Amino acid sequence: MNEQTLIWTAILGMALVTMACRLGGYLLVSRHPPRAWVKSALNAVPGAVLTALITPALSAGPAEALAAAVTLAAAWRLPPLVAIAMGAATVVLLRYILPG
Amino acid sequence: MTSPADNQDPLSPLKRVWRHTRPACWRDFARGAVHMMPMSMAAAPFGIMVGVLAARLDWGLSDILLMSATVFAGAAQFTALGMWPQSSGDAAAAISGIIGITALINLRHLLMGAAIAPYIRPLPWRVKGAFLFTMADENWAIAMTAARRKALSGAYLMGTTLPFYVNWLIWTALGHILGRGFGHPERWGLDFIFVAVFLTMITGFYKAERRALPLLASAGTALAVHLLAPGGWSVIAGAVAGTAAGVLRPAGQDLTEDE
Numbered sequence: 001m002n003e004q005t006l007i008w009t010a011i012l013g014m015a016l017v018t019m020a021c022r023l024g025g026y027l028l029v030s031r032h033p034p035r036a037w038v039k040s041a042l043n044a045v046p047g048a049v050l051t052a053l054i055t056p057a058l059s060a061g062p063a064e065a066l067a068a069a070v071t072l073a074a075a076w077r078l079p080p081l082v083a084i085a086m087g088a089a090t091v092v093l094l095r096y097i098l099p100g
Numbered sequence: 101m102t103s104p105a106d107n108q109d110p111l112s113p114l115k116r117v118w119r120h121t122r123p124a125c126w127r128d129f130a131r132g133a134v135h136m137m138p139m140s141m142a143a144a145p146f147g148i149m150v151g152v153l154a155a156r157l158d159w160g161l162s163d164i165l166l167m168s169a170t171v172f173a174g175a176a177q178f179t180a181l182g183m184w185p186q187s188s189g190d191a192a193a194a195i196s197g198i199i200g201i202t203a204l205i206n207l208r209h210l211l212m213g214a215a216i217a218p219y220i221r222p223l224p225w226r227v228k229g230a231f232l233f234t235m236a237d238e239n240w241a242i243a244m245t246a247a248r249r250k251a252l253s254g255a256y257l258m259g260t261t262l263p264f265y266v267n268w269l270i271w272t273a274l275g276h277i278l279g280r281g282f283g284h285p286e287r288w289g290l291d292f293i294f295v296a297v298f299l300t301m302i303t304g305f306y307k308a309e310r311r312a313l314p315l316l317a318s319a320g321t322a323l324a325v326h327l328l329a330p331g332g333w334s335v336i337a338g339a340v341a342g343t344a345a346g347v348l349r350p351a352g353q354d355l356t357e358d359e
Contacts, residue, residue, distance in 0.1 A: 001188070001191060001192070003158075003188070004163075006185075006188075006191055006195060007159060007163050008163075008166075009195055010180060010195050010198050010199065011163070011166055011167045011170060011171065012170075013195070013198075013199035013202070014167070014170075014171045014176060014177075014180060014198065014199055014202040015170035015171050017199055017202050017203040017206065018171050018172075018173055018176065018202060018203075018206045018209070019233065020203075021203065021206040021207055021208075021209040021210050021213075022206070022209045022213060022232050022233060022235050023213065023232050023233075024209075024210050024213065025209060025210035025211060025212060025213025025214040025215075025217070026213040026214065026216070026217045026220070026228070026232055027213075028210075028214070037347050039211065040346055040347060040348075041343050041344070041346040041347045042207055042208050042210070042211050042343075042346075043208070043309060043346065044309070044311065044314035044342055044343055044345065044346020044347075045204060045205065045207055045208060045339070045342075045343050045346070046175060046205060046208060046301075046305055047302055047305035047306065047309065047314055047315050047318070047342065048314045048315065048317070048318040048338065048339050048341070048342020048343050048345075048346065049175070049179065049201060049204055049205050049318075049335070049338075049339040049342070050175065050179075050298045050301055050302050050305070051298075051302055051315045051318040051319050051322070051338060051342060052318045052319070052321070052322040052334060052335045052336075052337070052338025052339045052341075052342065053179055053182055053183070053298060053322075053335050053338075054294075054295045054298045054299065054302075055318070055319045055322035055323050055326065055334065055338060056322065056323070056326040056330075056334055057294075057295045058295065059323060059326065059327075064292065064295070067289075067292055067295075067296075068295060068296075068299060071295075071296045071299045071300065072299055072303060075299060075300040075303040075304075076303060080142075080145070080297075080300035080301075080304075081145050083296065083299070083300050083303075084145070084293060084296040084297055084300060087289075087292060087293075087295070087296035087299065088288070088289030088290070088292050088293050088296055089289065090289075091289045091292040092287070092288065092289040095289075
């Protein structure tokens with residue numbers, strides 16, 4: 001498979017599963033609301049996925065780990081865009097200072 | 101069309117439509133669009149960064165626009181681009197992983213669709229179909245808030261949805277054009293922006309949920325799998341572990357039992 005076919009396959013697959021989720025809830029809505037534990041697990045999904053996705057990048061080195069700490073601290077109080085800029089600035093600075 | 105014979109003034113149906121229906125429709129549409137304005141602006145940096153990531157992977161502008169138009173889910177698009185295989189060696193497995201993760205990330209739409217179903221059921225399919233196809237956390241939240249106050253009109257629902265949809269396409273396209281301009285992304289910390297964006301999103305999820313366990317379970321599992329078996333599997337393992345940990349405290353449980 002060449003790169004273009006891969007891209008189209010991925011987009012098609014992603015679009016289909018996303019559409020199924022978007023329409024499915026409306027179409028399959030039953031008279032009974034979902035069980036509490038199902039709701040609880042589904043609410044945890046976005047955070048769990050994003051955390052799993054970035055964890056390998058955080059273990060790449062001290063610059064990334066420290067910049068992540070700065071970003072988290074900033075995101076707690078400041079708007080996301082400011083926190084993102086501060087994290088990126090920290091990683092640039094630390095990569096310049098730290099060896100390797 | 102009404103024939104002139106039905107009516108004294110051949111233009112009167114049109115006038116009636118213009119005088120009553122259209123302005124009311126547009127007012128509702130505009131109200132929905134205005135309510136979504138802060139959300140549209142908040143989506144801009146994320147759209148730009150999706151575009152930048154796609155450009156760095158050498159995707160064409162049409163590719164990322166196709167993705168934004170048909171998938172239309174920021175977190176899933178970020179994840180897909182972040183997991184995109186560097187080599188074509190294990191590409192098939194990587195693509196399956198990306199589609200699986202997309203399903204997992206967007207599973208919450210099942211709940212959202214179920215929650216809003218009673219409010220949109222009376223609307224015609226062309227309206228609720230368009231809404232469901234473009235349902236995101238943002239327009240869903242705004243529509244749910246409005247629906248609790250008074251019955252949702254189709255025009256209001258489209259006002260929360262259509263400009264927000266076009267907004268996403270514009271920002272991802274702009275990001276792609278910008279992304280082409282950066283020669284050495286590491287020098288500007290652009291590779292870290294991906295991580296930083298997700299960290300701010302995770303902070304947002306934590307603030308809404310107040311549950312650290314799923315996040316810690318996900319991070320611990322992902323790290324262990326990453327160290328033992330590098331590759332895309334750490335994402336799936338961490339996501340499944342975090343979701344499983346999410347079962348442990350049922351939603352709606354008394355918040356005083358926290359920690």
